[in-house]
Amino acid sequence: MKLVYKNILINTVISVLILFIGELSLYTFLKSNIEKEAVEHLYLERYFMVKQIEKGVDIKYFSHNIGDVLKIVSVPAVQFTVPVLEDVEMNEPGEEEHFTSKKIVFDVVQNQSVYRVSILKTIDEDEGLSGSMSAITFLSGLFMAGILVIINVFVYYKLFSPVYRLIEDVKEFSVQKLKKIIPPKTSTVEFGVLGLEVSKMSEQMISDYTSMKEFTENMTHEIQTPLAVINSKIERCIQDKDLTREQALLLTDAAKAVNKLFNISKGLTLLSKIDNKQYNALSEISIKELVKQRIQYFVDFIDNKKLTLAEEYIEDVTVLMDISLSEIVIDNILKNAIQHNIQEGRIYVTLHNGQLIIANTGSVSEMPTNLYFDRFYTGMPTQSLGLGLSIVKKITDYYGFSISYNYSENLHTIAINFNEHKAKS
Amino acid sequence: MNILVVEDEVNLAKEISDYLSDFNCYTAHLYSRSLELLDEIDFTIVLLDLKLPDGNGINLIHHIKKKKIPSGIIVLSANDELELRVSALDAGADDFLIKPFHLSELNARVKALIRRNLHKGDNTIDYNEIRIDVPKLSVTVNEVALTLTLKEYELLVYFIANAGKVITKDAISYSVWNNHSNMDVSNEIIYTHVKNLRKKLLASGCRDYIQSVYGIGYKFDA
8 A cells, every 4th residue: 555545544544533532522521511500500590599589589479581491389398308409301292302401409488388499401402512513523524634635645745755756766776777876855854864875875785786896807807817827837837848647637637727717707707797788789690590600610529429410490580689699699508418418419409480499318307497597507527617508598688588498308408589589778 | 030028927928938939039018118129129920918017008009000010919818808809909909819828829820920911922831741821721741732621721730830839639629629628528529630630641641740648639740
């Protein structure tokens, strides 16, 4: 639920509750006040009557202008009582309406006779009280709800707008763009602090990313010269005529390790370059021509393992890619299909419906399918680095091609769908 | 023939100079020093590291071209970025070699460049009874034509360029098999091709120059 709706809902529920409680307490307060007043009034009437009677005014002259209902009856003297206050419930004849009244009953003595006087005062005579009160409450409630919605919308669009802008900025933030988040202008202290902190954080992320990138680049770059030195030293050593067989093997092993190190650094540089989107040159590439051309480089390797290569190009597909990256994709897949193949195995290359399928025979894979494109995961006792297919995955991801690996009936199959190509700018 | 090695890594500069023993090598570890040497001596080839402590190698290429110095230029760079390659070649470099490289590869490239630059009309390689016509990709032994596959031809050129030196299988696979040196099977493939080349050479009456060096590679030597 959006903050604004949540806010409106909470506000409305709370204000309705407060209104209800307020009305209830106001009603009770008013009612008790009216009652109190009525009682006071009754006592006052009684006092007035008693005073008048003491002055000698004949009781029979008291008219109906005292209270709402005045009753005077003569009672035997023995029954003389103290004043009694009581509530009376009554229904007016012919009307459904229900009245609550206060009644004071007291005895007065005039000319040796006792008279029982009862003065009754109707409280609910102003019958509109609760009705008008609820009407007022309802109207003010409605008014308040309207004000609340307006305030909330105002808060949403005005007060919170820096926060929403910040959220948009954070959503769009990417370290690779090297653009830090600019804190939105706001007069609200908290939002200001939030914006500033987020901005600082983004700046830190960018600087971390940049230094990491620089480190990788420098590392892979700086490592080349020492490797070249090692290589040259090894090459000089092997020129020695007195080299023993044992020494020769040691030097070959060292050279192999240097070569492997070089290939790792080359692969990692490539991955980081793709990550950094440093391949922007696009060329129109015919996949059919590309595959045919790259296969030429592997003919010796295919012959050496006595592999059978079956090529079937049903229809060509043209893609926009960096040439060197397109070559790396095909080379790495072909290399994989040759190296992990069995002696006298088969390789099937099929291009159909925008999909390039390269399948090869091979030993049963114990490699989980989902790990197939993982960095450094070789799963097989070969000399390969395990970087090849993760580079392929990286490149196909970069261009938005879908790639899948499948193993069934002794065939390892890698399929790239070039049709799901989303143009990258 | 003089070669100028512009390389700030002293060790590497020394190894390059030692390996290119067919030439007179001068080394410069600084940009400024290389300018001085270029003024004093005529160089057939300049081997140039692009990253120098006191300057950019690309500027040195510009300098050489501006002064119309006829030296061939081979760039040695640790950076294999395409833009860098293009800018170096645009500036006038003749070749571009990425570090780490095999000295035998450098040697072959230096010799190929000298052939291209010095013998423009007559680009041939002669080694005793063997003659290679580079533009025609043809080989003759004692003036009798020899039919070689492309790989055998490339092997032979590479061997002759590094004649008298031990060449590793790695260097061969890098140079002749286009950098697929990290393929598992390359040793067997090299073995097969070298064996075939040797057979063909012997059959044509050529002396047996190709020697196998245990555990390392081959040596083409008289």
